[in-house]
Amino acid sequence: MAEWAIVYIGACLLGWALIEKRFASTMVTGPMVFLALGLLAGSKGLGIIELGSGDAGAVIDVVLQVTLALLLFTDAASLHPSSWRKDAALPARLLGIGLPLTIGVGWLIATLLFDGLGIWEAAIIGAIVAPTDAALGKAVISNPRVPERIRTGLDVESGLNDGVSLPFILLFIGFGEDGVDTSAIVATFVEAIGIAVVIGSGVALVAGWLLIRAAAAGWMSPAWHRIAMVAVALIAFAAADQLGGSGFISCFVGGLTFGGLTRSRLATEEVLADDLGSAGVQVSFLLVGAVLVGPALDAATWQVWVMAVLALTVARMGPVALCLIGTGFRPPTVAYLGWFGPRGLATIVFAVLVVNDADLAGTSLIVTVCTITVTLSVYVHGLSAAPGARRYADWYQSHPDQADLNEAEPLSQHPKRARLHDATPIDSPAPKGDQ
Numbered sequence: 001m002a003e004w005a006i007v008y009i010g011a012c013l014l015g016w017a018l019i020e021k022r023f024a025s026t027m028v029t030g031p032m033v034f035l036a037l038g039l040l041a042g043s044k045g046l047g048i049i050e051l052g053s054g055d056a057g058a059v060i061d062v063v064l065q066v067t068l069a070l071l072l073f074t075d076a077a078s079l080h081p082s083s084w085r086k087d088a089a090l091p092a093r094l095l096g097i098g099l100p101l102t103i104g105v106g107w108l109i110a111t112l113l114f115d116g117l118g119i120w121e122a123a124i125i126g127a128i129v130a131p132t133d134a135a136l137g138k139a140v141i142s143n144p145r146v147p148e149r150i151r152t153g154l155d156v157e158s159g160l161n162d163g164v165s166l167p168f169i170l171l172f173i174g175f176g177e178d179g180v181d182t183s184a185i186v187a188t189f190v191e192a193i194g195i196a197v198v199i200g201s202g203v204a205l206v207a208g209w210l211l212i213r214a215a216a217a218g219w220m221s222p223a224w225h226r227i228a229m230v231a232v233a234l235i236a237f238a239a240a241d242q243l244g245g246s247g248f249i250s251c252f253v254g255g256l257t258f259g260g261l262t263r264s265r266l267a268t269e270e271v272l273a274d275d276l277g278s279a280g281v282q283v284s285f286l287l288v289g290a291v292l293v294g295p296a297l298d299a300a301t302w303q304v305w306v307m308a309v310l311a312l313t314v315a316r317m318g319p320v321a322l323c324l325i326g327t328g329f330r331p332p333t334v335a336y337l338g339w340f341g342p343r344g345l346a347t348i349v350f351a352v353l354v355v356n357d358a359d360l361a362g363t364s365l366i367v368t369v370c371t372i373t374v375t376l377s378v379y380v381h382g383l384s385a386a387p388g389a390r391r392y393a394d395w396y397q398s399h400p401d402q403a404d405l406n407e408a409e410p411l412s413q414h415p416k417r418a419r420l421h422d423a424t425p426i427d428s429p430a431p432k433g434d435q
Contacts, residue, residue, distance in 0.1 A: 038289020
């Protein structure tokens with residue numbers, strides 16, 4: 001990548017570092033800013049960052065994949081099973097029922113909108129635009145006034161659905177290239193999931209045991225605890241990828257295993273890996289803005305825009321509403337869980353995977369749809385995250401006895417029947433100082 005591109009990226013990171021906290025209480029998010037900065041730096045703007053320069057494409061691919069791998073590992077490692085195991089039914093509904101339905105609805109919409117697209121290429125679109133990215137609307141899962149089980153459910157869903165969606169994407173790519181083959185279905189699931197689980201958990205167990213022994217012997221400083229965590233994530237990703245498995249699934253499984261093994265036994269604060277992941281997210285959106293958004297805006301037809309809008313609304317909110325039947329959740333909660341499913345880095349990385357690994361006639365259209373969907377999501381979900389979380393929290397806290405709401409107790413405790421007319425309006429004023 002050209003030296004001026006590096007200077008530009010560094011200047012953008014430095015500039016955001018100077019003002020990031022000031023914008024934390026506003027509707028402006030990092031991805032919104034960096035996507036715009038990337039568009040400015042691309043071929044439609046200053047021409048500082050372009051795909052045609054040297055190995056820029058390979059560098060961008062590495063940055064995107066490593067960033068997603070670090071995020072999956074650190075998110076998983078920081079999950080405390082005790083905080084959500086008692087109510088695993090909520091993320092299980094969102095992942096086990098809501099996600100497959102979202103893929104199916106997206107598949108149907110893509111089939112209806114794009115006449116020249118093959119059935120499996122439409123399925124690829126449905127699967128790629130399905131995973132959510134909670135990082136695009138942190139206020140949604142970080143506002144302490146929102147019920148903990150709702151925040152945790154969205155957080156766990158966003159951490160797991162990347163890995164759940166990937167096997168579908170790989171299957172659809174195979175079907176699109178070679179036709180339906182039952183043996184391919186079995187092989188893909190074994191490779192993408194089985195190998196990844198074995199590699200991810202194995203790397204985490206061995207590395208975690210070694211780190212615990214080294215720390216106990218006094219051979220390792222706390223700084224290297226944090227550096228080692230980054231190394232474990234990279235090993236889990238690269239080893240699984242080289243052996244035919246999913247590096248991303250490996251990272252998430254490895255993170256869960258590593259966190260469970262080392263928690264309370266090793267000072268493995270995820271500070272370094274988390275900070276690197278956060279910086280990587282901003283750089284990734286800058287690169288996406290520079291090399292993908294401009295061409296996508298030029299290529300986007302009305303069908304692409306309709307697909308993006310429906311992917312963020314109908315394809316997400318309808319399946320979420322269906323999977324929550326029987327929970328007793330009130331309409332504001334169903335709307336909150338349904339709307340706040342932003343699409344982000346995983347969708348872009350999976351689109352790049354199609355470009356690199358698939359030979360499909362509709363690849364260009366797939367990338368355009370994914371880019372427009374993510375771009376739209378970055379801004380509409382970013383702008384609505386903080387005020388949406390405040391209004392939902394106001395509705396929840398307006399009830400004199402919050403314990404009477406099903407949102408306040410695990411699904412396993414036989415939720416009470418929801419009475420729709422009891423729902424308090426969600427436009428109550430937010431208290432000052434809430435972010």
